[in-house]
Amino acid sequence: MGIIKAVNLIFDYIRHDDEENKDEINHALRGVSLDIAEGSFVAVLGHNGSGKSTLAKLMNGILLPTEGTIYISNMSTSDEEHLWNVRKTAGMVFQNPDNQIIGNVVEEDVGFGPENMGVPTKEIWERVDESLEAVGMTAYRLQSPNKLSGGQKQRVAIAGVMAMKPRCIVLDEPTAMLDPNGRREVIRTVRELNRQEGITVLLITHYMEEVIDADRVVVMDGGHVVMDGTPKEVFSHVKELKQYSLDVPQVTELADELRAEGLALPEGILTIDELADSLAGILNGEKAWQSK
Amino acid sequence: MAIEVKHLDHRYGEGTIFEQYALKNVTLTIADGEFIGLIGHTGSGKSTLTQHLNGLLKATSGDILYNGESIYAEGYSMKELRGRVGLVFQYPEHQLFETDVFTDVCFGPKNLGLSEEEIKRRAAEALALVGLDESFYKQSPFELSGGQKRRAAIAGVLAMKPEVLILDEPTAGLDPRGRDDILGLVARLHEEQGMTVILVSHSMEDVARYVSRLVVMNRGEKVFDGTPREVFRHYKQLEKMGLAAPQITYVVHALRERGIAIDEDIMTVEEARDAILALWRKNA
Numbered sequence: 001m002g003i004i005k006a007v008n009l010i011f012d013y014i015r016h017d018d019e020e021n022k023d024e025i026n027h028a029l030r031g032v033s034l035d036i037a038e039g040s041f042v043a044v045l046g047h048n049g050s051g052k053s054t055l056a057k058l059m060n061g062i063l064l065p066t067e068g069t070i071y072i073s074n075m076s077t078s079d080e081e082h083l084w085n086v087r088k089t090a091g092m093v094f095q096n097p098d099n100q101i102i103g104n105v106v107e108e109d110v111g112f113g114p115e116n117m118g119v120p121t122k123e124i125w126e127r128v129d130e131s132l133e134a135v136g137m138t139a140y141r142l143q144s145p146n147k148l149s150g151g152q153k154q155r156v157a158i159a160g161v162m163a164m165k166p167r168c169i170v171l172d173e174p175t176a177m178l179d180p181n182g183r184r185e186v187i188r189t190v191r192e193l194n195r196q197e198g199i200t201v202l203l204i205t206h207y208m209e210e211v212i213d214a215d216r217v218v219v220m221d222g223g224h225v226v227m228d229g230t231p232k233e234v235f236s237h238v239k240e241l242k243q244y245s246l247d248v249p250q251v252t253e254l255a256d257e258l259r260a261e262g263l264a265l266p267e268g269i270l271t272i273d274e275l276a277d278s279l280a281g282i283l284n285g286e287k288a289w290q291s292k
Numbered sequence: 293m294a295i296e297v298k299h300l301d302h303r304y305g306e307g308t309i310f311e312q313y314a315l316k317n318v319t320l321t322i323a324d325g326e327f328i329g330l331i332g333h334t335g336s337g338k339s340t341l342t343q344h345l346n347g348l349l350k351a352t353s354g355d356i357l358y359n360g361e362s363i364y365a366e367g368y369s370m371k372e373l374r375g376r377v378g379l380v381f382q383y384p385e386h387q388l389f390e391t392d393v394f395t396d397v398c399f400g401p402k403n404l405g406l407s408e409e410e411i412k413r414r415a416a417e418a419l420a421l422v423g424l425d426e427s428f429y430k431q432s433p434f435e436l437s438g439g440q441k442r443r444a445a446i447a448g449v450l451a452m453k454p455e456v457l458i459l460d461e462p463t464a465g466l467d468p469r470g471r472d473d474i475l476g477l478v479a480r481l482h483e484e485q486g487m488t489v490i491l492v493s494h495s496m497e498d499v500a501r502y503v504s505r506l507v508v509m510n511r512g513e514k515v516f517d518g519t520p521r522e523v524f525r526h527y528k529q530l531e532k533m534g535l536a537a538p539q540i541t542y543v544v545h546a547l548r549e550r551g552i553a554i555d556e557d558i559m560t561v562e563e564a565r566d567a568i569l570a571l572w573r574k575n576a
Contacts, residue, residue, distance in 0.1 A: 276546035
């Protein structure tokens with residue numbers, strides 16, 4: 001069993017009217033089962049309303065399942081005595097960098113989590129050092145978070161989660177409000193944490209360029225998991241992805257359209273070089289053959 | 293001839309050691325009915341520039357002419373200017389505040405001092421333009437989806453009937469469907485209403501698809517101004533400014549490096565597909 005295991009998760013948002021009667025029920029998750037291996041980098045894709053953020057909030061007990069169970073390192077989030085440990089194991093990073101920074105100074109902000117956990121002072125500082133180093137923000141430790149760019153703020157937020165030494169980080173659209181540079185910074189940081197520190201990463205996003213390096217891509221639609229596989233496998237199904245209102249990288253789209261016209265290109269092309277190499281093989285190769 | 297920006301400077305902390313240029317000698321003419329993309333790295337001055345165009349910020353030096361008249365001339369009505377040059381801020385939905393969608397959209401025209409009847413007519417028109425029908429009128433703006441909220445906020449600006457519409461990253465934070473909805477709406481406003489549109493964007497793929505002219509800002513200065521094709525030819529310089537060309541441009545360059553004679557100005561998936569197919573068929 002992986003570090004995260006969801007079994008038939010169902011979650012309903014229920015709205016009550018003035019008399020406390022159920023007024024409106026929104027089925028956000030309709031039976032999601034997932035098993036995520038420790039140390040993997042998993043991306044979750046889906047358009048707004050597909051249930052992906054609800055799934056993220058279930059992973060550290062911000063929301064509790066209506067039906068079904070979610071286990072974080074064998075602990076059920078519905079079990080109140082485990083809740084504290086669940087949140088220690090799975091840290092969360094949210095979309096808006098301004099909403100998750102509370103300290104006046106970067107290092108204080110990063111120390112907030114471990115301090116709440118009752119970590120001894122000396123160790124808090126050690127953890128702050130390590131976490132800032134891991135996200136490449138050591139140079140800013142004495143600065144005011146107000147003066148940082150969006151991407152830097154997100155990295156501080158990630159350091160704050162790291163300082164709690166989680167085994168798993170769940171990031172809910174961490175780059176949606178950032179510019180292209182900020183986006184690259186954050187994704188690079190997350191990837192390094194995964195590769196070097198072995199932290200399990202669950203990245204929720206709708207930017208396709210961010211998922212091509214993931215070990216696994218899970219696509220959600222209407223509260224269900226509808227696709228699940230390696231980026232190559234998932235991006236081989238361009239039509240299906242579009243049906244779920246998702247984008248594919250432009251190279252993948254171009255390759256798919258050319259294949260439809262009869263060019264013998266392999267499926268699931270994800271990078272510029274892959275496409276250029278395959279096309280050069282076809283176009284130059286045929287030319288060589290023709291000249292004989 | 294709609295907007296002429298002449299040698300515009302904007303300096304912060306003038307006369308102190310902290311003096312810094314937010315805009316430096318920017319000269320730009322925007323003709324009626326143009327669809328312009330304004331791109332630049334964060335801090336490049338693009339938002340500062342847009343805020344000058346409707347008089348929210350005043351230049352340190354230089355001038356802006358709107359239809360031939362200087363907006364800095366004595367007695368020039370800034371209020372009128374703001375009705376004609378509509379500015380949609382980033383995350384405009386943060387500015388929704390009324391109890392229902394219709395009243396919120398009425399706020400702008402109400403401030404223009406129009407009659408009740410005219411206000412309602414304009415609000416209904418604006419909501420129709422953004423594709424929110426009557427079923428939304430009485431809904432709380434806070435219960436709409438992200439994309440719907442943004443369209444409601446844009447309707448609030450459209451209800452002022454601006455001649456120029458400036459949108460500061462209107463698709464930030466939206467999913468692909470929400471993004472296509474908003475950009476489709478903007479393109480329609482440009483085509484059907486003949487509105488002059490200035491689109492501030494981080495997405496090169498989006499500007500490549502929609503705009504006919506691209507202005508690039510870097511460190512407060514205008515560095516490129518031309519058709520997207522012309523501008524993307526400088527993709528190496530764009531990268532140094534923290535920008536990039538659309539992915540397809542890179543595919544085309546990668547193909548040329550591999551000895552394939554494909555037009556280097558191609559920047560959309562459709563163009564690339566057609567050009568590659570033409571080459572392939574010629575070979576076959």
